[in-house]
Amino acid sequence: MELLLQQVMAGLANGAIYAGMALSVVMIFLAIDHLNFAQGEMATFSAYVAWQLIDWGIPYWVAFVAVVILSFAGGVAIERVLFKPLHKATIFSQLVAFIALFSILNSADGYIWDYTIKTFPTPFGTRPLFGSDLIDAHEAGMIVVTAVLLGFLYLFFRGTRLGLAMRAAAHNPESARLVGIRVGWMTALGWGIAAAIGGIAGMLIAPVVFLDPNMMFGVLLYGFAGAVMGGLTSPGGAVLGGFAVGVIENLAGTYIPYVGRDLKLTIALLVIVAVLMIRPAGVFGRSSVSRV
Amino acid sequence: MTAPQQDTAALTAAVAAPATRPATRVATRHWVLAGTVLVAMVLPLIFQGFVVFQLTQVMIYGLAILGLNLLTGFNGQFSVGHGAFYGLGAYVTAILMQRYGLPYYWTLPCSAVVCFIVGFLFGLPALRLQGLYLALVTFAAAVALPQLLKFHGFEGWTGGVQGIVVDQPDAPAFLHIDADQWLYYFTLAVVLLMFAGAANLVKSRTGRAMMAIRDHEIAAAAMGINAPLYKTLTFGLSALYTGVAGSLGALAVQFVAPDSFSLFLSINFLVGLILGGIGSLPGCLFGGLFVLYVPNIAAEVSRGLAGLIYGVIMLLVIFVMPSGAAGFARLAVAYLSRSRHR
Numbered sequence: 001m002e003l004l005l006q007q008v009m010a011g012l013a014n015g016a017i018y019a020g021m022a023l024s025v026v027m028i029f030l031a032i033d034h035l036n037f038a039q040g041e042m043a044t045f046s047a048y049v050a051w052q053l054i055d056w057g058i059p060y061w062v063a064f065v066a067v068v069i070l071s072f073a074g075g076v077a078i079e080r081v082l083f084k085p086l087h088k089a090t091i092f093s094q095l096v097a098f099i100a101l102f103s104i105l106n107s108a109d110g111y112i113w114d115y116t117i118k119t120f121p122t123p124f125g126t127r128p129l130f131g132s133d134l135i136d137a138h139e140a141g142m143i144v145v146t147a148v149l150l151g152f153l154y155l156f157f158r159g160t161r162l163g164l165a166m167r168a169a170a171h172n173p174e175s176a177r178l179v180g181i182r183v184g185w186m187t188a189l190g191w192g193i194a195a196a197i198g199g200i201a202g203m204l205i206a207p208v209v210f211l212d213p214n215m216m217f218g219v220l221l222y223g224f225a226g227a228v229m230g231g232l233t234s235p236g237g238a239v240l241g242g243f244a245v246g247v248i249e250n251l252a253g254t255y256i257p258y259v260g261r262d263l264k265l266t267i268a269l270l271v272i273v274a275v276l277m278i279r280p281a282g283v284f285g286r287s288s289v290s291r292v
Numbered sequence: 293m294t295a296p297q298q299d300t301a302a303l304t305a306a307v308a309a310p311a312t313r314p315a316t317r318v319a320t321r322h323w324v325l326a327g328t329v330l331v332a333m334v335l336p337l338i339f340q341g342f343v344v345f346q347l348t349q350v351m352i353y354g355l356a357i358l359g360l361n362l363l364t365g366f367n368g369q370f371s372v373g374h375g376a377f378y379g380l381g382a383y384v385t386a387i388l389m390q391r392y393g394l395p396y397y398w399t400l401p402c403s404a405v406v407c408f409i410v411g412f413l414f415g416l417p418a419l420r421l422q423g424l425y426l427a428l429v430t431f432a433a434a435v436a437l438p439q440l441l442k443f444h445g446f447e448g449w450t451g452g453v454q455g456i457v458v459d460q461p462d463a464p465a466f467l468h469i470d471a472d473q474w475l476y477y478f479t480l481a482v483v484l485l486m487f488a489g490a491a492n493l494v495k496s497r498t499g500r501a502m503m504a505i506r507d508h509e510i511a512a513a514a515m516g517i518n519a520p521l522y523k524t525l526t527f528g529l530s531a532l533y534t535g536v537a538g539s540l541g542a543l544a545v546q547f548v549a550p551d552s553f554s555l556f557l558s559i560n561f562l563v564g565l566i567l568g569g570i571g572s573l574p575g576c577l578f579g580g581l582f583v584l585y586v587p588n589i590a591a592e593v594s595r596g597l598a599g600l601i602y603g604v605i606m607l608l609v610i611f612v613m614p615s616g617a618a619g620f621a622r623l624a625v626a627y628l629s630r631s632r633h634r
Contacts, residue, residue: 107599
């Protein structure tokens with residue numbers, strides 16, 4: 001029982017990372033209806049900028065806020081420069097653009113900040129929480145931040161005119177345009193928000209996995225998996241999906257004899273595929289119905 | 293999820309070749325084809341060693357991309373995981389040759405059968421999933437394969453992390469060419485055969501059924517096409533093509549290891565497919581050329597910024613040729629023939 005609890009908690013801690021990433025994946029999906037393969041690299045870039053600012057002696061929280069704003073601006077800029085001209089292109093062309101962006105950012109990280117692994121400060125400290133070694137302060141902090149973020153997003157999308165306009169623009173661009181919503185800018189805004197969330201996720205993940213240009217790649221896989229499992233149309237589902245992936249991965253590693261440790265990623269993915277077989281739109285996703 | 297469907301439909305309209313081709317155009321096509329094959333026959337006699345190896349690789353990637361194209365371009369199903377089938381084919385060849393002593397040419401049909409079956413089975417869950425969800429499942433395959441290959445339970449077969457060294461096939465003695473050249477011609481023969489097969493398939497009743505499903509699955513089903521059957525068969529066939537490419541790849545590289553078949557391989561195939569032109573058979577070879585040479589060129593320009601340069605080149609290509617090299621060529625031909633008529 002002690003072991004189970006320990007593994008679940010460790011899984012939740014990892015899951016918080018995945019949940020943050022899944023949340024930003026879903027954000028961009030709601031805004032543009034595609035998955036962004038470069039999401040992880042954008043987050044890594046933000047984390048590097050944060051590292052640089054902190055390295056220059058700027059206090060953590062000032063740097064944090066600055067990076068969130070910069071990431072937002074960066075996301076909007078990428079949409080305006082790169083993806084607005086492509087928005088009528090096929091999904092395939094856009095896919096190549098995502099892959100290109102991935103390659104560019106990854107290479108730029110390595111070029112500017114070189115490939116050595118860097119430590120990243122945590123604002124929460126790393127002492128054990130509640131007097132046990134189940135979870136440390138940083139992990140708890142991550143979970144809290146993810147929850148707060150989700151709460152804000154929920155309020156934003158459900159409670160504000162802008163949030164409603166963004167949902168409308170993503171859901172049905174033609175009709176949204178007809179009622180006076182500037183669909184292009186809503187998309188850019190979606191990119192901005194997703195980039196900002198990605199930046200936060202990057203800054204929270206970096207202390208755990210250490211900062212290097214490829215740090216997000218594995219995380220993004222799990223983030224995608226969590227988002228798809230929870231349902232790409234549901235931010236809350238994505239967060240739960242992210243936590244679930246973390247827990248499944250840890251439990252598989254511990255309890256499935258012989259194969260567990262080596263193949264825990266494979267097992268986690270298998271579980272997700274199995275879930276998708278039963279609910280093809282994810283656990284909390286709405287399956288979309290289209291007129292033919 | 294209407295957007296991808298609309299995209300595919302628009303794409304089809306853009307890509308579909310004109311229904312009635314003038315006879316002269318057909319003749320030109322045949323001459324171009326014959327010329328290309330002739331050039332391909334002569335190339336290894338001019339160049340040597342590494343260049344021949346690279347050209348062999350281009351054909352192999354072209355074949356792998358063709359497999360993906362059958363699935364995506366002609367049947368409208370996504371895969372972000374075709375590197376897994378490529379890796380599977382490569383390992384079938386390596387294991388049969390090195391563990392069971394089978395001659396290299398017999399390993400190709402074996403790997404074709406294995407990959408077809410695995411692909412077919414993979415197509416079954418794919419039936420329930422569309423677009424991004426299917427992408428995720430194939431993506432999972434690509435991510436899981438290296439782990440499975442490294443898994444210590446299979447080490448007796450796969451050689452674990454170390455992989456397997458594959459003997460290079462020797463040229464038949466009467467030909468007086470070296471092993472690289474022989475492999476080039478062997479690959480060329482296989483690739484020609486399989487491209488011819490694909491070209492015929494696409495023009496056949498089966499091919500039209502595949503494309504009907506791509507354009508509108510419900511309409512296709514209403515016309516009496518057994519959509520699930522054709523979709524799973526296409527998945528199997530696509531895996532077969534990519535798997536055979538993987539087998540040839542194992543022979544060419546003379547080595548298989550889990551990390552050669554990472555997700556990046558799958559992504560490269562996808563980039564090659566899109567830049568070559570979705571739904572175009574010759575475009576696959578352009579895609580092969582692109583994914584083999586452009587990263588090298590980028591690395592030569594600047595080692596530190598190779599990824600950045602590669603990315604920028606990809607973006608340039610996508611902005612200049614939004615429907616890939618094949619679409620670009622078609623536009624160019626249409627433009628030229630129009631100006632000639634004036």
